[in-house]
Amino acid sequence: xxxxxxxxxxxxxxxxFGRAVDKLRKINEALMKRVERSMDQQANAFSLxxxxxxxxxxxxxxTEELNNALTKLAQANVELSEARDAAERSNVFKTxxxxxxxxxxxxxxxxxxxxLSELMDAQTEPDHKQLTYNISSALVTIEExxxxxxxxxxxxxxxxxxNIQTVALGxxxxxxxxxxxxVTRRKRLDFRWRPTNLGVRSDPLMLRRIVQNLLANAAHxxxxxxxxxxxxxxxxxxxxxxxxxxxxxxxxxxxxxxEEFHRGEASERSGGAGFGLGLAIVRRMSESxxxxxxxQSRVGVGSRFSITAPYAAPLSKAEPKADALPAxxxxxxxxxxxxxxxxxxxxxxxxxxxxxxxxDVRLARDLDDVNEILSDSAFSPAIILADYHxxxxxxGIEAVAxxxxxxxxxxxxxxxxxxxxPATAEAAQQFDCALLHKPVRPAELRALMQHLLA
Numbered sequence: 001x002x003x004x005x006x007x008x009x010x011x012x013x014x015x016x017f018g019r020a021v022d023k024l025r026k027i028n029e030a031l032m033k034r035v036e037r038s039m040d041q042q043a044n045a046f047s048l049x050x051x052x053x054x055x056x057x058x059x060x061x062x063t064e065e066l067n068n069a070l071t072k073l074a075q076a077n078v079e080l081s082e083a084r085d086a087a088e089r090s091n092v093f094k095t096x097x098x099x100x101x102x103x104x105x106x107x108x109x110x111x112x113x114x115x116l117s118e119l120m121d122a123q124t125e126p127d128h129k130q131l132t133y134n135i136s137s138a139l140v141t142i143e144e145x146x147x148x149x150x151x152x153x154x155x156x157x158x159x160x161x162x163n164i165q166t167v168a169l170g171x172x173x174x175x176x177x178x179x180x181x182x183v184t185r186r187k188r189l190d191f192r193w194r195p196t197n198l199g200v201r202s203d204p205l206m207l208r209r210i211v212q213n214l215l216a217n218a219a220h221x222x223x224x225x226x227x228x229x230x231x232x233x234x235x236x237x238x239x240x241x242x243x244x245x246x247x248x249x250x251x252x253x254x255x256x257x258x259e260e261f262h263r264g265e266a267s268e269r270s271g272g273a274g275f276g277l278g279l280a281i282v283r284r285m286s287e288s289x290x291x292x293x294x295x296q297s298r299v300g301v302g303s304r305f306s307i308t309a310p311y312a313a314p315l316s317k318a319e320p321k322a323d324a325l326p327a328x329x330x331x332x333x334x335x336x337x338x339x340x341x342x343x344x345x346x347x348x349x350x351x352x353x354x355x356x357x358x359x360d361v362r363l364a365r366d367l368d369d370v371n372e373i374l375s376d377s378a379f380s381p382a383i384i385l386a387d388y389h390x391x392x393x394x395x396g397i398e399a400v401a402x403x404x405x406x407x408x409x410x411x412x413x414x415x416x417x418x419x420x421x422p423a424t425a426e427a428a429q430q431f432d433c434a435l436l437h438k439p440v441r442p443a444e445l446r447a448l449m450q451h452l453l454a
Contacts, residue, residue, distance in 0.1 A: 106143070106146060107438065113440065113442070116132060116139065163422050169199065169238070173196060173211075184219055184227060187219065189227060193230070196231045198231050200309035205422055218246065218303070218305075225244070225245025227243065228242070228243040229241075229242055237310060244302050245301070246302055254295055257279050258279050258280060331453050333357075335360060338362050339363050341365070342390045344365075347365070364399070367402060381407065382412075383452060386414070389417065396417075412434075
């Protein structure tokens, strides 16, 4: 039997078999790598899935915490808003309370001042004169304390809103000099003031109050020497200065003296009265006006307080001086006057005072009384003295307007009020009425009436 030719099924040679094994090995390795990569991808995907789940949980926790924080913040904002509203209501209530109490206290002080003036003029014995003088000094002290408390309460409540306008310093200096001269004369101090035609941009009422407090402070602490009031132009500004030869202010005290209820070492040594509010009011008002307040002082030598305000062109027309008018009361003899006030004690005191000056006085408590007086065609008032606040929310300005309308002429009028609100001064100016604050000094009232009638 002979071998036939080789077929396809015949066994391969060792070389070919080795090659086939190597090929299968490579294929197997490639498949193993692919499987491994697939498993790695699945592991990564699972890891990412777990990470995503964990992150979602963390996000949900953080979101809940943020929502809770926002809720608490919103609640805190509501509570803060309620607390702010309550504080504002409290401030408004406090201001109204002090204003009402101040008005009610200044009313009897006003009547007492008028009655005391009559009593002082009637006294002839030195002991009695001294007694009435002591009573008058006590009333002045009470008035100053009440005014200071009212000013502080209004400043805290933000009621004082500056009414910036051109202010003539000459008129303010003259008025303040008349007020402070009796004090300096009694203490035998040399008081000097320099007349000026300078003007500034400021609130006239607040600026007058600032300079008044500085002058009163200087006169109070100075026991020997003098007090000087002056104004100097310094470029675009005007410096209003109050000099004194008092005890001076120690360096460690120069900030504290502007704090409320701090009277300083000099006040304690002098046994001075008061709540220590004068300089606190000066600082508060100067800050409201944007005026720079400075103090220079040497212990044992004296002090200089200055406040600077923007310069304004001086007013062209000066106010007539009160001392240029006659000093007697003859201008009031038989002059018809109307006094309007809802307080019977004030009406009685005014009638006594004005009748002693020779005037023909008619009294009214409300508009009905005014109409009754005006029904007498023979009576034509020469001047009106009206309280600003009457009963039933009626204003004295309404009574003034009624009298002027019935008389057909612009009868001079003086509004007398315990309300020191700037709006009251604006209303008086709008209706061309002079303004006096209670308690009124009889000499001040007489000088103003004399000026209006002249």
